[in-house]
Amino acid sequence: MKRIALLGSTGSVGEQTLSVVAEFPERFRVTALAAGRNVAKLTEQVRRFRPERVALADAAAARELMRELGRETPELGIGAEGLIAVAEHPADLVVAALVGAVGLAPTLAAIRAGRDVALANKEVLVMAGALVRRELAARGGRLLPVDSEHSAIFQVLAGQRAEDVARIVLTASGGPFRGWPAEKIARATVSEALAHPNWRMGPKITIDSATLANKALEVIEARWLFDVAPERVSVVVHPQSIVHSLVELVDGSVLAQLGLPDMRVPIACALAWPERLPLTGPRLELASVGRLDFEPPDPERFPCLGLAWRALAGAETGPAVLNAANEESVAAFLAGRIRFPDVAAVNASVLEDYLARHAGAAARSLDDIVSADAWARGRAREALVEVAA
Numbered sequence: 001m002k003r004i005a006l007l008g009s010t011g012s013v014g015e016q017t018l019s020v021v022a023e024f025p026e027r028f029r030v031t032a033l034a035a036g037r038n039v040a041k042l043t044e045q046v047r048r049f050r051p052e053r054v055a056l057a058d059a060a061a062a063r064e065l066m067r068e069l070g071r072e073t074p075e076l077g078i079g080a081e082g083l084i085a086v087a088e089h090p091a092d093l094v095v096a097a098l099v100g101a102v103g104l105a106p107t108l109a110a111i112r113a114g115r116d117v118a119l120a121n122k123e124v125l126v127m128a129g130a131l132v133r134r135e136l137a138a139r140g141g142r143l144l145p146v147d148s149e150h151s152a153i154f155q156v157l158a159g160q161r162a163e164d165v166a167r168i169v170l171t172a173s174g175g176p177f178r179g180w181p182a183e184k185i186a187r188a189t190v191s192e193a194l195a196h197p198n199w200r201m202g203p204k205i206t207i208d209s210a211t212l213a214n215k216a217l218e219v220i221e222a223r224w225l226f227d228v229a230p231e232r233v234s235v236v237v238h239p240q241s242i243v244h245s246l247v248e249l250v251d252g253s254v255l256a257q258l259g260l261p262d263m264r265v266p267i268a269c270a271l272a273w274p275e276r277l278p279l280t281g282p283r284l285e286l287a288s289v290g291r292l293d294f295e296p297p298d299p300e301r302f303p304c305l306g307l308a309w310r311a312l313a314g315a316e317t318g319p320a321v322l323n324a325a326n327e328e329s330v331a332a333f334l335a336g337r338i339r340f341p342d343v344a345a346v347n348a349s350v351l352e353d354y355l356a357r358h359a360g361a362a363a364r365s366l367d368d369i370v371s372a373d374a375w376a377r378g379r380a381r382e383a384l385v386e387v388a389a
């Protein structure tokens with residue numbers, strides 16, 4: 001029986017994790033759950049999975065949960081401390097499915113407690129990849145990717161020697177604006193950007209998929225997860241999202257992992273690794289898919305993608321700056337305060353402004369990362385006011 005602690009249980013990845021757990025009650029037991037403000041959903045989850053500990057983002061949400069559950073309320077924490085208590089609660093695997101920088105401290109706490117971590121919350125590795133790698137090496141836990149592209153590479157690399165890997169190729173669906181001309185993308189609305197063709201996901205990653213900032217974050221995530229130089233990570237657009245990513249070996253052989261676009265598969269893979277779960281659900285029939293298309297990404301219409309390599313080359317803290325600027329600009333776009341192209345423009349200007357002052361800055365500690373993140377958020381808010389004016 002594997003004990004699971006889940007950060008972000010009420011989100012898209014969180015709910016799908018619980019659906020996999022529910023399919024295999026003889027294999028998994030949920031010991032702790034953390035959510036933000038969705039009390040109704042967390043109440044249901046507590047009744048169904050009976051965790052020993054839960055966390056919510058604030059006191060108002062916590063009071064509401066206690067009103068709903070009365071004496072059934074598990075041990076309950078609030079805010080950052082609540083998240084850390086869930087991350088450190090006795091478990092064999094912590095699933096990190098929060099979104100954004102809020103996941104950094106609890107994920108690091110889980111790693112420092114020696115836990116294996118199934119990582120969906122890619123912003124953690126983007127912000128603090130080197131630090132996470134050092135902590136993992138010191139504490140002995142494993143990092144199991146949940147992102148479908150990184151899960152694909154992880155599965156393909158199992159049994160390969162690191163020195164035999166020539167290149168990692170991440171596939172990208174291209175998002176809802178893949179075929180749109182630049183003038184039309186410039187006028188894209190929030191609801192158009194939220195209409196992803198292949199995946200149903202939370203709002204932040206869905207906007208990131210439309211700008212290709214998601215793929216930029218994934219390039220950085222791959223750099224740290226697989227310890228490959230940034231120039232050996234590339235991206236190809238593959239609109240069907242069937243080939244989840246590829247690895248080219250030094251002899252020219254290319255290995256890929258395929259499947260229908262269903263996050264339950266990489267989630268199940270991370271939960272059971274190195275075993276496999278006999279998941280129910282539709283199966284890939286290549287004959288009915290018919291064709292698989294590939295094309296290069298367009299850096300003109302999707303300038304967010306190239307910022308990954310720029311951030312990685314510019315400073316160790318560069319990716320944390322890019323991530324923070326992107327979180328702020330996506331929130332502003334979702335709130336209707338800026339236009340779609342402003343997201344990329346603000347991300348680029350904050351990153352360039354930072355690199356002009358701090359080229360080559362090191363990320364030696366969590367403090368270095370937190371201060372780069374705070375600087376970038378402040379600068380991004382100024383830039384957002386300017387573009388909104």
Ligand SMILES: NC(=O)c1ccc[n+]([C@@H]2O[C@H](COP(=O)([O-])OP(=O)(O)OC[C@H]3O[C@@H](n4cnc5c(N)ncnc54)[C@H](OP(=O)(O)O)[C@@H]3O)[C@@H](O)[C@H]2O)c1
Nearest residue numbers: 008010011012013035036037038098099120121122201202
């Ligand atoms: N969705 C996918 O298919 C997918 C695929 C690959 C990778 N990912 C990555 O997985 C991560 C999660 O994505 P998602 O789509 O599942 O996001 P989501 O649906 O927006 O869910 C986010 C979760 O984080 C919680 N949360 C947000 N802010 C919080 C705070 N301040 N304190 C405590 N909890 C907080 C939310 O709680 P409440 O809702 O209760 O407020 C929710 O449970 C992201 O990093 C994303 O890039 C997602």
